[in-house]
Amino acid sequence: MKILPPAARGSSAISYAGLLEKIEILRSTLRWASTLARPEIEKLLRQANALRDEALQLSHKERFVQAAAAEAAPVDLAPGARRRALLDRSFVFEGAFGDNPQLLEALEIAEKAAPTDLPVLIDGESGTGKELMAKVIHANGSRPDKPYISVNCGAIPENLLESELFGHRKGAFTGAVSDRKGKFESAHTGTIFLDEIGELPLSGQVKLLRVLESHEIQRVGSDEPIAVDTRIVAATNRNLRRLSVDGTFREDLFYRLSVIHLTLPPLRERRDEIPLLFAFFGDEAAETLKRRPIKMAPRLREFLLRYAYPGNIRELRNLIYRISCLAGDTADLEHLPPDIRPASGVPAVVNPASAVETAASASLGDAKRAASDEAEKMFLERGLEEVGGTVAELARRCDMNRSHLQTLLKKHGIRSKDFRKQNSSRSEDQR
Numbered sequence: 001m002k003i004l005p006p007a008a009r010g011s012s013a014i015s016y017a018g019l020l021e022k023i024e025i026l027r028s029t030l031r032w033a034s035t036l037a038r039p040e041i042e043k044l045l046r047q048a049n050a051l052r053d054e055a056l057q058l059s060h061k062e063r064f065v066q067a068a069a070a071e072a073a074p075v076d077l078a079p080g081a082r083r084r085a086l087l088d089r090s091f092v093f094e095g096a097f098g099d100n101p102q103l104l105e106a107l108e109i110a111e112k113a114a115p116t117d118l119p120v121l122i123d124g125e126s127g128t129g130k131e132l133m134a135k136v137i138h139a140n141g142s143r144p145d146k147p148y149i150s151v152n153c154g155a156i157p158e159n160l161l162e163s164e165l166f167g168h169r170k171g172a173f174t175g176a177v178s179d180r181k182g183k184f185e186s187a188h189t190g191t192i193f194l195d196e197i198g199e200l201p202l203s204g205q206v207k208l209l210r211v212l213e214s215h216e217i218q219r220v221g222s223d224e225p226i227a228v229d230t231r232i233v234a235a236t237n238r239n240l241r242r243l244s245v246d247g248t249f250r251e252d253l254f255y256r257l258s259v260i261h262l263t264l265p266p267l268r269e270r271r272d273e274i275p276l277l278f279a280f281f282g283d284e285a286a287e288t289l290k291r292r293p294i295k296m297a298p299r300l301r302e303f304l305l306r307y308a309y310p311g312n313i314r315e316l317r318n319l320i321y322r323i324s325c326l327a328g329d330t331a332d333l334e335h336l337p338p339d340i341r342p343a344s345g346v347p348a349v350v351n352p353a354s355a356v357e358t359a360a361s362a363s364l365g366d367a368k369r370a371a372s373d374e375a376e377k378m379f380l381e382r383g384l385e386e387v388g389g390t391v392a393e394l395a396r397r398c399d400m401n402r403s404h405l406q407t408l409l410k411k412h413g414i415r416s417k418d419f420r421k422q423n424s425s426r427s428e429d430q431r
């Protein structure tokens, strides 16, 4: 079984090199020192201890990877068999549905990682099931009956972050009217899920790193360290490695959090499962709403099979719940939300302004992403129209790599051949 994606495997090497460099700095400090005062010795000792901790983390990771690699790879099993094998081993799915190989691989890694208490980093686009995966890890771990505490790092104002995570003493700041426990203390003995970790400001990253290193927290306004024993699962829809290269996310924190790294596939990479997901969520919605499962009019079904689902499984699930709630026996296009409802049976081009409007109730980040997604889609559709559906020509005009362009078209569910016939005469003129 492939335990880590190739990029993550590279990370071990980078981190290993970083560690060697730090050891070299320590060695040369010692080599060239003629005398050392006690405080300096203490300082060097602390550095040596930190290095030992890092080396232990690395060796953990290496042992884990070796153990996993030594096992027979289950990838040649049929998808259903891989799922059944997990079930036979009493794996708790927490409702995670699907036979997509990347999803199953994530579940299999989760199965191995869950009992170890190693930190897990989950990445994937919004709505791909990161939080669900965190619950899966908690449920299959050694602490399933202990607290599971979820924190959205992107939703806490920077000035309240420390108090939210670590708690505060009465009178520590205006408004601190009584002592208060933070999320880490609440998660003691259990699991803390740090969602949207990529949004954590640098000041918060430093504090988090300190907790990961010392396994202690201090409430704001108190000097007293409190030991916390918490399993950390973090999630992000950003590329943390890139953020750490750009300097907006601490590299050392990235390595600390990503001892086990899982990536969840976007729905567009598991489109063949969309009909199964209709049935799955259709039944679930029927049960919740205490009604018969909905039937879909063929043109609605056609639309939903072709739709791009920028919000991934969350969006698909919400759509099925919506139509199950609004429709009588059979759902049709009119039961779709107005912003995605097509005039005919063909997916509509939504303009970016409406994407922003519909996302107004969501976060700014979501609104930006929705608008940029829509702009990208419009750009591609107009471009294809101009070149009469010839992908190679569009790639040339936009100075874009052709396979990247293909990926983008796939992401938006755009088929270049749809632009061929009706526009071929125009594109001929332009050539």
Ligand SMILES: Nc1ncnc2c1ncn2[C@@H]1O[C@H](COP(=O)(O)OP(=O)(O)O)[C@@H](O)[C@H]1O
Binding pocket: 095, 096, 097, 098, 124, 125, 126, 127, 128, 129, 130, 131, 132, 133, 313, 314, 317
């Ligand atoms: N594989 C899956 N099977 C069933 N439901 C899923 C799956 N992945 C996600 N979901 C559902 O989709 C919704 C969004 O999932 P969530 O874990 O909150 O996504 P994320 O944290 O990545 O934004 C939730 O209702 C979740 O239960």
Ligand SMILES: [Mg+2]
Binding pocket: 127, 130, 131, 195
């Ligand atoms: Mg989430």
